[in-house]
Amino acid sequence: xxxxxxTLRLRSLLAFALLLVAILITFFVVGGKIAPAPTTATSHIAxxxxxxxxxxxxxxxxxxxxxxxxxxxxxSDPRQIRADQIVxxxxxxxxxxxxxxxxxxxxxxxxxxxxxxxxFHYRKNADGSxxxxxxxxxxxxxxxxxxxSHDWQSMYTSLQERPLVCEFVQSQSDSNDGxxxxxxxxxxxxxxxxxxxxxxxxxxxxxxxxxxxxxxxDINFVEIHQNGGFTxxxxxxxxxxxxxxxxxxxxxxxxxKKLRRDSLLLEKALFCLGVVTAFMNYIRQGLFYGxxxxxxxxxxxxxxxxxxxxxxxxxxxxxxxxxxxxxxxxLIFDLSERVFxxxxxxxxxxxxxxxARQLQYRGLIYRFExxxxxxxxxxxxxxxxxxISSVNEAQWKFGExxxxxxxxxALFTGxxxxxxxxxxxxxxLYAPSSAAPITDDGSDENERLELRSRTEVRVSAGETExxxxxxxxxxxARD
Numbered sequence: 340x341x342x343x344x345x346t347l348r349l350r351s352l353l354a355f356a357l358l359l360v361a362i363l364i365t366f367f368v369v370g371g372k373i374a375p376a377p378t379t380a381t382s383h384i385a386x387x388x389x390x391x392x393x394x395x396x397x398x399x400x401x402x403x404x405x406x407x408x409x410x411x412x413x414x415s416d417p418r419q420i421r422a423d424q425i426v427x428x429x430x431x432x433x434x435x436x437x438x439x440x441x442x443x444x445x446x447x448x449x450x451x452x453x454x455x456x457x458x459f460h461y462r463k464n465a466d467g468s469x470x471x472x473x474x475x476x477x478x479x480x481x482x483x484x485x486x487x488s489h490d491w492q493s494m495y496t497s498l499q500e501r502p503l504v505c506e507f508v509q510s511q512s513d514s515n516d517g518x519x520x521x522x523x524x525x526x527x528x529x530x531x532x533x534x535x536x537x538x539x540x541x542x543x544x545x546x547x548x549x550x551x552x553x554x555x556x557d558i559n560f561v562e563i564h565q566n567g568g569f570t571x572x573x574x575x576x577x578x579x580x581x582x583x584x585x586x587x588x589x590x591x592x593x594x595x596k597k598l599r600r601d602s603l604l605l606e607k608a609l610f611c612l613g614v615v616t617a618f619m620n621y622i623r624q625g626l627f628y629g630x631x632x633x634x635x636x637x638x639x640x641x642x643x644x645x646x647x648x649x650x651x652x653x654x655x656x657x658x659x660x661x662x663x664x665x666x667x668x669x670l671i672f673d674l675s676e677r678v679f680x681x682x683x684x685x686x687x688x689x690x691x692x693x694x695a696r697q698l699q700y701r702g703l704i705y706r707f708e709x710x711x712x713x714x715x716x717x718x719x720x721x722x723x724x725x726x727i728s729s730v731n732e733a734q735w736k737f738g739e740x741x742x743x744x745x746x747x748x749a750l751f752t753g754x755x756x757x758x759x760x761x762x763x764x765x766x767x768l769y770a771p772s773s774a775a776p777i778t779d780d781g782s783d784e785n786e787r788l789e790l791r792s793r794t795e796v797r798v799s800a801g802e803t804e805x806x807x808x809x810x811x812x813x814x815x816a817r818d
Contacts, residue, residue: 342769342770342771342772343767343768343769343771344709344768344769346772347768355764359760359764362756362760363753363756363757363760365756366755366756366757367752367756368749369576369752370572370749370751370752371745371746371748372744372745374568374569374572374573374752375566375745375748376569377747377748378563378564378565378566378569379563379564379566380561380562381431381432381433381563382559382560382561383430383431383433383559383561384557384558384559385427385428385429385557385558385559385560386404386428387406387408387409387427388406388407388427388428389404389405389406389407389413389418389420390423390424390426391405392424395424398477398479398491398538398540399426399428399540400428400430402430404426404428407420409556410454410554410556413425422543423544426541427540427541427542428539428540429538429560430537430538431536431539431562437483437536438534438535438537438564439532439535439567440531440532440533441567441568441570442532442565442566442567442570443531443570444528444529444530444565445537446528446562446564447525447527447539447560447561448523448526448560448561449524449541449558449560449561450521450523450524450558450559451503451505451521451524451555451557451558452521452557453518453521453552453553453554453555453556454553454554454556455507455516455518455519455553459553459554460553461503461551461552462551462553463551464551468502469505471500471501471502471503471548472524472552473498473499473500473549474498474499474541474542474543475496475497475498475541475543476495476497476499476526476527476539476540476541476542477495477539478495478527478537478538478539479491479494479538479539480534480536480537480538481534481535481536481538482534482536483535491538501525503521503552505519505553506520506521507519507520508520519553539560541558569748569751572748572752573752576752580759581617583763584613584616584617584763585617587613587763587766588610588613591609591613591766591767591770594770594773595610595770595771598771604637605638605769608633608634608637608638609634609765609766609769610766611630611634612633612766613762613766615627615630616759616762616763627758635714638710709768713761713764713765714761717757717758720754721754721757721758724750727750
């Protein structure tokens with residue numbers, strides 16, 4: 340049974356390709372010109388509060404607590420402030436702003452400023468590993484309106500230990516002086532931003548645990564969240580794409596159902612890939628990539644010229660089962676080892692076959708090569724996307740920056756649109772074509788010609804003699 344890709348005229352195929360390109364451009368333009376940047380990073384410097392000895396575990400707000408300017412002030416304070424009374428407080432977002440549920444997530448990190456003190460300095464462990472920073476963190480929330488608009492409500496409290504990696508940078512003017520350059524420490528993440536304001540309290544335990552980290556002077560806090568404007572654009576794209584995906588799947592299923600035969604394994608795999616892609620508009624993309632790899636394996640196997648058994652999922656249980664552990668390695672092996680060499684070896688034998696058989700095998704090769712080119716193009720663009728995105732987000736950008744095009748947003752929406760267009764263009768182009776005749780019993784729809792080369796083609800002087808032994812399974816090809 341021919342597919343639409345084989346029956347389309349060149350003009351129609353070019354028109355379809357231009358339509359797909361226009362759709363892809365639309366996805367990139369929406370991300371680059373309409374959507375804001377995917378994320379925003381804001382920097383905070385922790386305020387230092389002094390806890391009341393009678394309420395050591397109370398949540399402290401930097402606007403109402405007993406604040407001091409620095410750790411040195413605590414050392415010289417006549418109240419004899421203890422180390423466990425020091426609380427580093429961070430309130431975000433900045434005053435006058437509000438968090439929103441459109442933000443989707445919040446990721447944070449902290450970086451410590453250490454004072455160089457020869458008597459109480461930063462020391463690595465005996466094995467050369469960095470010392471551990473022990474701290475107690477409390478996360479609280481409140482809303483500007485409603486029942487949670489007055490007092491801070493505790494959300495989480497946890498005791499944590501994180502490795503503190505710092506390097507001493509010696510002063511050029513004084514060999515005994517310098518400063519510590521410490522790496523950022525991952526702090527916490529919030530998967531759903533339900534509340535408008537958040538407050539963080541960080542307490543350091545006694546010096547028994549933190550006796551190797553040196554003197555802490557400040558804690559720098561960085562908060563990163565997904566922009567609400569980008570979330571709205573992203574949600575709108577998925578809302579538009581999802582029903583279109585479902586309509587294409589219904590069309591494909593009805594087209595296969597009209598055939599007076601059972602659906603082929605390749606058609607089932609293609610339909611499952613479309614279903615997973617449609618669900619990708621609502622869930623994470625891991626399921627999509629797993630199904631995409633499975634489809635490639637089945638597609639490659641069904642287009643092998645000398646495949647002894649077709650249209651049977653059991654023939655692929657090893658490949659499909661291994662996808663969860665190494666789908667990328669399996670794909671590279673399957674394409675390079677089985678398919679490329681198979682097509683290269685069998686292409687030379689096609690001219691010795693009858694006209695009907697030439698059309699049969701050239702159709703198989705054309706289908707595969709078309710998918711291969713498009714797949715390599717999409718995969719290459721995806722790799723470029725990750726590289727550019729990594730470079731673009733390598734350094735946090737603070738404040739407002741003028742830009743006519745949001746590159747990161749354009750890449751996010753463009754690659755998302757590209758894979759949707761890729762899958763559903765395959766569903767359309769590899770759907771059974773109505774231009775092919777349908778027999779009464781439909782038996783020839785399952786015909787598969789299997790070519791196996793037993794010897795090489797021997798060419799005698801003055802004539803061409805075909806000495807290749809072809810072994811065919813199934814019925815004869817249609818003339």
